[in-house]
Amino acid sequence: MAFFVRWYREQTNEVKAEVQQLVHDGRLDFMNGGWCMHDEANVHYMGMIDQTTLGHQHIAGMFGEDYLPRVGWQIDPFGHSATQGSYMTWGFGFDGLVVGRIDYQDRAIRTNESRMETIWQPLKSIDQQIFLSCDLGGNYQPPEGLCFDQFCSDPPVQDDPRLEDYNVQERVDLFVQRAQENANATLGNQILFKMGSDFQYENANEWYKNLDKLIRYVNEDGRVQAFYSTPKDYIESKLSGIWPLKTDDFFPYADQSEAYWTGYFTSRPALKGMVRHSSSTLQAAKQLLFWTSKNDDSSVLKKRARSHFGKPKDTQTTPELVTLEEAVAVAQHHDAVAGTEKQHVASDYAVRLAKGLSQAEVLMSDALSSLLGDTSLSFTQCQYLNVSVCEGSSSQDGFMITLYNPSSAERIESIERVPVNGPNFEIFNSDGDKIPSTVIPTFQTTAVQHANNSLSHNLFFEANMQAMGWNTYFVMPSSSAKPARKGDGSILENDHLVVYFRHGEVERILNKKTHITTPFESDFEWSLHLQTRSKFFSPD
Template sequence: MSVSTPFVFLLLLFQSGVWGFPVRQTPQESATCGYKSCHATKPGMLNVHLVPHTHDDVGWLKTVDQYFYGDRNDIQHAGVQYILDSVVDQLLKNPDRRFIYVETAFFYRWWKQQTDDMQNTVKQLVNEGRLEFVNGGWCMSDEATTHYSAVIDQMTMGLRFLNDTFGHCGRPRVAWHIDPFGHAREHASMFAQMGYDGFFFGRLDYQDRNRRMVAREQEMLWRASESLTPPMADLFTGILPNGYNPPEGFCWDQSCDDPPIRDDPDLEDYNVDDVVTRFLSIAHAQALVYKTNHIIMTMGSDFQYENANLWYKNLDKLIRYVNQKQSNGSEVNVLYSTPSCYLQELHRANLTWPLKGDDFFPYADSAHDFWTGYFTSRPALKRYERISNGYLQTCNQLEVLGGPISRKGPFGAGDSETLKKAMAVAQHHDAVSGTEKQHVANDYARRLANGWAHCQVLVSNTLSSLSGSSAPRVYCEHLNVSVCPLTETSKKFSVNVYNPLAHPVSWPVRLPVNGTAYSISDANGKAVDSQVVPVSQATAAVRRGRGYAVNELLFQVQAPPLGYSTYSVSLLQNGRPSPQSSPLPRVPTAVQNKFLRVTFDPETGLLSSLSNLETQQTVKLSQNFYWYNASDGNNSESIQMSGAYIFRPNTSTPFIISKTAKTETLQNSVVQEVRQWFSPWVSQVVRLYTDSRALELEWTVGPVPIGDDLGKEVISRLDSSINSSGVFYTDSNGREVLQRRKDYRPTWNLRQSEPIAGNYYPINSRAYIKDDKDQLTVVTDRSQGGGSIQDGSLEIMLHRRLLYDDVRGVGEPLNETSDIYPEGLVVRGRLLLSLSPPATAADTHRPLAQEVVLQPLITFTDGELHPSTRLEFSGLQAVLPPAVHLLTVSQWDQDSVLLRLEHQYQASESKEHSQPVTVNLQKLFSTLDVLGVSEMNLSANQWKDEMTRLDWKAESGEMPLPKRGGDPSVWEVNLKPMEIRTFLLRVRQR
């Protein structure tokens, strides 16, 4: 079938009733959901919007399953299935009642267990706006430690389910992040591009809140991008008055102790007058710090409404008795409401709102309580989540490229859904954040591992189909510690390198082996330079008997865009490695390739300078490891301890682990390494590959010793000659970069009380310092916390081991152990350093960060490949322009693919790449014919041409409307800096 226009594509979809697409609403439809369903308010009165809600963590003190079923109530009394049962029952008893629900992961599970009659009843409640979904993602994601691609994925999954199930009445109008511990600008930008009209949250710095209350600036317009044309990334944002709890004295859940409304006047304990008086006092006080005659009150909290009758019976009475006072002159009107109904009234007020351009990090709830520890907490889980995200994108791509055989092929039934759901759950603000109990962290990791197993079958099916080889595929998930049974024992094997990026990559491969010489040939039969080096002492120690390779085979691979290349490896020689390949116990003067030169101090064994040979730049640069002594709460200023959430060192000067490093040096045609040992529990490899523009620092930390009864927070610190003037820069969720200034906040006069923790920020993928001449960029392999405490310095926290709970609810210290490391967790990771002129630095660090996030997938087959095997493949017809990132290629339904194209540079960031670029969709894929296309919003739950948002006026003046010239054709996609465009493609396999 040939389809020439997107309009025909859409017509076919609607005529065939394709599941999973947004429903176009016709004028005849008269559903009363959304803004139409809001109760009338009273002009001239103070309207109090009561919002019944429950906050249901997708794992925290209990696992997701335990929370849903109400298991392990000895840990925490919480059962989400009973909450939803009870709320639906109570909504049916009074049509005035309202309820909002947030976490689609839980609702999806509950929905599947309901009868048809119950499902129809709930649909009616949704259609009438009595049950309203807000936020609507699979979870309420963390904002500091999540990567934007994973956030978009989990929002898309949750919103798609609501769209499929309830149509346009299931679409949330409001983003709702009431619990995350600080708020990222990139999240606001994403929410705006997903079509949300507003955003509400509960937590912000106590100093910021105090200033905003006085200035009545608790509601604002957040301009969340410096590159996108307003109002594309503008989002109305409101701060809730009580976090997300009810006003004091008005909690009527079974978990609360506040007295019910006792309204029988014949009884001695009648309290209606007292309740009404207290409520009116609270309402008037709240109105003083907000801008309109509308205020909002959150009536609910963690896992509340399991017995919803308790709440609703008292709320009914509260509304009735407070409103009765209007006949005696009261000017307070109380009503059941939702965040979107409250937002609608703010919009109707037609006011101008203060403008905000920075973010809400770091978050402190009092002078010595900065929530900056979780930026690094559970670093192993943070890394596992990050590589799982990359693996999911690879799995999604190969599902599309392989077609139906990917899901049911020679290796069985595979799927991407299991990993999608596991990754979605992992974005929760008590998951990748590291702020959960240990048994819950284990459950998140187990879910990810299960998702990997399902994807591995899919990947094997696709690679088998594309290559024409039915040989079983082997996955080695512990290559970072030199463990892979196949390469350790096989005399002949092949290495398949799949590249999920839209640009070719060059990638170093290190394989554990026991031979001393190998021949390697690429897909064209050309010999590849390789070297065999001994496994380092640090690696042998950290793998703890899981592998027995004595050597590592090193070589560089090239992989085409959205495709794979295959390398054949044959053993030539066993025995002892040659003396030339063994490391020498000395400090080198320098290591260098054609791009970089690194020098070392011969006395200490530490880095001493870094040079960019292309640009003739050199900076003094030293690096070492330190640890902060974690506060145990025994302090005259505050009893606050360091814990999973809170970072609170009890001194501003970290302890150096060692002033010198014992070193070994290894230099060959593939790599140059300086192996450094700082202590029995800290080591590092300074590594420079032959063709790399980045210097790699591979750190290994742990088990962190606690025999001295001191919790430790371990950092890697870089000290340079760069004159950074108290300023450094961090990314926001992996996308746009924000400026950070020591002891400073852009929107209020900071009283700094924690000189270290109060200057820490989340680093999701990169951070840098610069002056007029030089920019030193650090790319991280996971989310971490860091700061620039001294000029010219960058420090990144690597690992935390703490002996006390920080009294934020988790109830156990962050003291990680495992079966392999019972004496304390060992963590290994990489920092990549680059030095460039500031004007061109992004041309290096942007693609470098993407390569770390979406690193190649390496698989193995044993023995010799069949001669007919296809050794190389690309899913693209041509390499995409350097500015274009292929963010999403995912199967949507049988004949449709979800595609996101992203311009990965900011405006003015790169002279060469910060320009609009064009991509032709029909010339994109090598194995797919694109028959039709239609553009969607970022979360793929609305057609782009139907997405309308409330417009808001900023105090700085009227906002320009976005201007987009018409595309040259429906197939030509134009991308401006930082723009993401989302499409549904109707495709046919070639």
């Protein structure tokens, strides 16, 4: 929906009225309806829900809830999860799901046994069943030989007998052949042709000129009947049949021998981490904004909160949150969080997320100060904890930390970390009680890379937070506080083990019970892949 919404906003009122009529007549139908077509392996289920909800809110705001999608459309993700079938298809009220990529061995078996369409029960323990249609070709494209876009090489339908390349019968015969091949791979009398593809739907005139001719001559031939339809109408025609049952998921995915698409599980780990962090921040921001809407109506913040949660929308009234909502939503794309995009595209996702986080930080600061009853308070977030950079904790004089727990479970003895400017700090809770903590030097590799900004030490402490609640801590300088050290390295210790660090790496481990010290070394390895592709592991 991200591209459609952008296009729709640019149209005149006359064009918008035509689109409205097409939607109301059922001639323009929305499939999936998410902000993007999300990945299914690397995403958190909350990210899947959020991005789908955002797209559906726009559809409801522009056309009404009666026109929300009824069919899922996941034709390009690299394998399919039980979460997709359960929460994202059955849970959203879809009647069925159309997918493109399944393992080549699974596809061969299903084709031979006429099981390319089936009933899918993703979770064995829960009776959630949906109709599943798998593409016969294992991807998403027109039937072989019947692509009519400007970048396709297949011959058009030439129906002028005066011309040398007249080919109506040949084109009709191939269409019927492809229809029979698809029919043999499934049950029932209906099959679905997807006329278009990733880079093969750029010239509508070429497509519809040829499809109009093809439908006319195929129907005159009479062996099969062809007509324009939608996935929703197709799925409805299939629901009354008796179908085989599929359980479990569709992972891992391979499109040929020794080509399992599992490399993207770890591709671009920094972007994956940023997407997950941004999604968590979005949940916290929405919750804080909601809590403010329950208080007095007087402040601008509370009015923005109520407008944000009050109705379906095709525009948003809380820009501080919209930027992050849309950035997190589009980052769930199967070529975004998956890490399979080119570098300049990955950089664009990161920029969008950074802008969203920056704007949400202001909103969250206002919400927290309002909830704490002191609007003079101003909060900053440590957005660069991964490199031990935090402007808010760089003071030598001490500072206050407010931790918010957006989860529905209480967090007990959660180990938190904050960079500090020196080794001598201690921390107190809101009751003034000193709590357990330790100060450890910043890893050398991080310090070297960010020497001008990284703080010299990190303070680790135990924190307790109620579900969907917050707690405040006070970090103070102390002449008595000393970091745990041995020589020029740091140590971590409990009742059983002592772990010694040197230059940011584990050096040795002492077993207190046996008094045996084990030397420890770590290193980074990498593998070379065929064509250096980020999607799959393959022997070089």
